[in-house]
Amino acid sequence: xxxxxxxxxxxxxxxxxxxxxxxxxxxxxxxxxxxxxxxxxxxxxxxxxxxxxxxxxxxxxxxxxxxxxxxxxxxxxxxxxxxxxxxxxxxxxxxxxxxxxxxxxxxxxxxxxxxxxxxxxxxxxxxxxxxxxxxxxxxxxxxxxxxxxxxxxxxxxxxxxxxxxxxxxxxxxxxxxxxxxxxxxxxxxxxxxxxxxxxxxxxxxxxxxxxxxxxxxxxxxxxxxxxxxxxxxxxxxxxxxxxxxxxxxxxxxxxxxxxxxxxxxxxxxxxxxxxxxxxxxxxxxxxxxxxxxxxxxxxxxxxxxxxxxxxxxxxxxxxxxxxxxxxxxxxxxxxxxxxxxxxxxxxxxxxxxxxxxxxxxxxxxxxxxxxxxxxxxxxxxxxxxxxxxxxxxxxxxxxxxxxxxxxxxxxxxxxxxxxxxx
Amino acid sequence: xxxxxxxxxxxxxxxxxxxxxxxxxxxxxxxxxxxxxxxxxxxxxxxxxxxxxxxxxxxxxxxxxxxxxxxxxxxxxxxxxxxxxxxxxxxxxxxxxxxxxxxxxxxxxxxxxxxxxxxxxxxxxxxxxxxxxxxxxxxxxxxxxxxxxxxxxxxxxxxxxxxxxxxxxxxxxxxxxxxxxxxxxxxxxxxxxxxxxxxxxxxxxxxxxxxxxxxxxxxxxxxxxxxxxxxxxxxxxxxxxxxxxxxxxxxxxxxxxxxxxxxxxxxxxxxxxxxxxxxxxxxxxxxxxxxxxxxxxxxxxxxxxxxxxxxxxxxxxxxxxxxxxxxxxxxxxxxxxxxxxxxxxxxxxxxxxxxxxxxxxxxxxxxxxxxxxxxxxxxxxxxxxxxxxxxxxxxxxxxxxxxxxxxxxxxxxxxxxxxxxx
Numbered sequence: 033x034x035x036x037x038x039x040x041x042x043x044x045x046x047x048x049x050x051x052x053x054x055x056x057x058x059x060x061x062x063x064x065x066x067x068x069x070x071x072x073x074x075x076x077x078x079x080x081x082x083x084x085x086x087x088x089x090x091x092x093x094x095x096x097x098x099x100x101x102x103x104x105x106x107x108x109x110x111x112x113x114x115x116x117x118x119x120x121x122x123x124x125x126x127x128x129x130x131x132x133x134x135x136x137x138x139x140x141x142x143x144x145x146x147x148x149x150x151x152x153x154x155x156x157x158x159x160x161x162x163x164x165x166x167x168x169x170x171x172x173x174x175x176x177x178x179x180x181x182x183x184x185x186x187x188x189x190x191x192x193x194x195x196x197x198x199x200x201x202x203x204x205x206x207x208x209x210x211x212x213x214x215x216x217x218x219x220x221x222x223x224x225x226x227x228x229x230x231x232x233x234x235x236x237x238x239x240x241x242x243x244x245x246x247x248x249x250x251x252x253x254x255x256x257x258x259x260x261x262x263x264x265x266x267x268x269x270x271x272x273x274x275x276x277x278x279x280x281x282x283x284x285x286x287x288x289x290x291x292x293x294x295x296x297x298x299x300x301x302x303x304x305x306x307x308x309x310x311x312x313x314x315x316x317x318x319x320x321x322x323x324x325x326x327x328x329x330x331x332x333x334x335x336x337x338x339x340x341x342x343x344x345x346x347x348x349x350x351x352x353x354x355x356x357x358x359x360x361x362x363x364x365x366x367x368x369x370x371x372x373x374x375x376x377x378x379x380x381x382x383x384x385x386x387x388x389x390x391x392x393x394x395x396x397x398x399x400x401x402x403x404x405x406x407x408x409x410x411x412x413x414x415x416x417x418x419x420x421x422x423x424x425x426x427x428x429x430x431x432x433x434x435x436x437x438x439x440x441x442x443x444x445x446x447x448x449x450x451x452x453x454x
Numbered sequence: 455x456x457x458x459x460x461x462x463x464x465x466x467x468x469x470x471x472x473x474x475x476x477x478x479x480x481x482x483x484x485x486x487x488x489x490x491x492x493x494x495x496x497x498x499x500x501x502x503x504x505x506x507x508x509x510x511x512x513x514x515x516x517x518x519x520x521x522x523x524x525x526x527x528x529x530x531x532x533x534x535x536x537x538x539x540x541x542x543x544x545x546x547x548x549x550x551x552x553x554x555x556x557x558x559x560x561x562x563x564x565x566x567x568x569x570x571x572x573x574x575x576x577x578x579x580x581x582x583x584x585x586x587x588x589x590x591x592x593x594x595x596x597x598x599x600x601x602x603x604x605x606x607x608x609x610x611x612x613x614x615x616x617x618x619x620x621x622x623x624x625x626x627x628x629x630x631x632x633x634x635x636x637x638x639x640x641x642x643x644x645x646x647x648x649x650x651x652x653x654x655x656x657x658x659x660x661x662x663x664x665x666x667x668x669x670x671x672x673x674x675x676x677x678x679x680x681x682x683x684x685x686x687x688x689x690x691x692x693x694x695x696x697x698x699x700x701x702x703x704x705x706x707x708x709x710x711x712x713x714x715x716x717x718x719x720x721x722x723x724x725x726x727x728x729x730x731x732x733x734x735x736x737x738x739x740x741x742x743x744x745x746x747x748x749x750x751x752x753x754x755x756x757x758x759x760x761x762x763x764x765x766x767x768x769x770x771x772x773x774x775x776x777x778x779x780x781x782x783x784x785x786x787x788x789x790x791x792x793x794x795x796x797x798x799x800x801x802x803x804x805x806x807x808x809x810x811x812x813x814x815x816x817x818x819x820x821x822x823x824x825x826x827x828x829x830x831x832x833x834x835x836x837x838x839x840x841x842x843x844x845x846x847x848x849x850x851x852x853x854x855x856x857x858x859x860x861x862x863x864x865x866x867x868x869x870x871x872x873x874x875x876x
Contacts, residue, residue: 037534037538038534038537038538038540038542039560040557040560040561040564041557042542043537043542043553043554043556043557043560044553044554044557046542046549046553047549047550047551047553047554047557048550049542050542050549050550050553051550054549054550112459112460115460115465116459116460118460120460120464120465120468120471120472127468127469127472127476128469128470128472128473128476128805129469129805129809131465131466131468131469131472132465132466132469132798132801132802132805133802134465135462135463135465135466135469135798135801135802136798136799136802138461138462138465139462139794139795139798142462372561373561376554376557376558376561377558379554379557380554380555380557380558383550383551383554384826385830387551387823388823388824388826388827388830389827390823391820391823391824391827392824392827392866392870394820395820398813398816398817398820401809401810401812401813402810402813402814404806404810405810405811405813405814408807408810444814448814
């Protein structure tokens, strides 16, 4: 080979440079996440208002809906503009999943104008309408999840997991608001509706538990404030009202407005926390990039200043600190060898520490994937819906006094066994 | 913004292209892994022979060692040549860890000539010599591990985990051979030596258990053949001899040659399996690349042929199969919209399935990181060595009838609690 032989120093600096360019890529992802969460928020509002518009045969929320569609369009434009910052030729190992997610979302967004026409002309049922918007929102949520999955910096992953969970919790809240509205508007809560609301409440609790574990102190304090607020108190009383509802009772339909208002106030306060998280996330990314660039400069200068001494850049094992009793081969630039050793060692230790922390934070991500996989196995083998599959997991966990994730892992390993994998 | 607005189709194709370029990168990593395992094998031989050379004051294995150093140099050259294929500007999220690993390994290799001079002139003790070679081998092993960690294809990760575990198991075997040789040469086995050999045997068993779970059928069958061979039978009998050794016994030192020979035969048969794994790994990578390129061509042609029909490429939600009862907006290229929907959906489902499988396979990788982290906590908080930390983990697992990984996770979560993290 005639090519220049790559040295220890080359790889030492390449490791730092790779870290920096990964962080830059991650910064764009975080930008994308922020825009995606903003778009989710507007789609949630539009979903709610278009449903009221539909069930009232166009008599209510016509004006609000018109205004909201404009706001939503702006959010969509902002989202699409960040997409143009992405380097489509970039080949980080999870890029294909992010790109595939984006294709899914764009496909949904391309269909929105036609969807809106159907609503305006009253040619779609509220339930189908809810499904269409919810699918689009689910696609955007997956995008937030994939961004968290892409990160290899434990602190940023941590922040992205917190973001994902609060957005997910907010979406469950939005669904609770929508189904509650249907119940209060009708003045009745059938058992199946009560059960659905209970599942949505539990799902929210789980999201906010994880959020509390992963978010930074200020955001957690903000959330505690929301939980202790007067609005949440009123919201909880309305939840109890639904819970105590007995078949045959008839609730005054005027309550539906109050329900919508307190649920909305709660959701809006979640959005404020999202803003806080988004700002903190971008600051964190920028700090990490600055730090890594500073490190690279230091590494570079250190190596340069020592090489200038002119001795050959060798670095024998015998110059390592832990073999210091051993005689040193003459003619070797010992100072340079020691510096390289320190840099190599320091970098390796730092990356290993990060890798351990990352593995810990990633447990929260892996859990979601494993639960999804177990659900998929149940859906396929028993021909049930996703909601039913989740209920079965939950029931089985309660019956055996285990965590849902443990039940999921069990299902997967048994399925593997049946396939003859292990 | 004046830039071209990116479409659903752009991201659909970008996802495929990103998959392909990631696979190409992975192919180079696999190449690197193969060269690294070959270099490990030669370093293991050189370590063994240089130790015999040292303890016999240069009377034995002088010629063998000279020849082995040449073979080792060739393996080193092959390894360095693959390094030149790496794109140092590439920024996959784990590249920095791989690069840092390589810097560590190169630094060690740069020191080998000086190390060899020390051996030739008898200026180093066998124990220090063992440590120097073992550190270098550990660095190369980490490289194999990082390559497995980099992969986002579940089948390739699976193959790389199998490779990592057999190479790791082989290294423990090499250490067992070295320490056994020291015992047989002295004719005595002190308790601390017997304990160390027991730990090494257990570590091997764990490696081969995981190997059996992850390797493909042919390699597993090959390993079963090794386990049932006459050589392994003889090796097991010698292990029992060590086990039954009582303080005061004196073994004939001639046994040391037999020990070295049967241990070496066993290790060499592991290397044959490594060759088998390496060949299968490269074939697997190539197949995956071919398949992905074929898919990309198909996607491309399908979209092209439909766009040529000339209608505008819109894709409303109303054209989705699951909303098929709904009237379709006129003027929309329904066929194209459906095709895009099918492609987007198919790709998303495939990637999600892969992601679930990957999460499952990665458990084996995460476990190693979590155990390392727990060891690190013990080392720091109690000021003990790595070997002692591992023994404590093992003891605690045995006492509480848990798996080592469960004990490790416990330690980490308690340490986090004490730091006020959760």
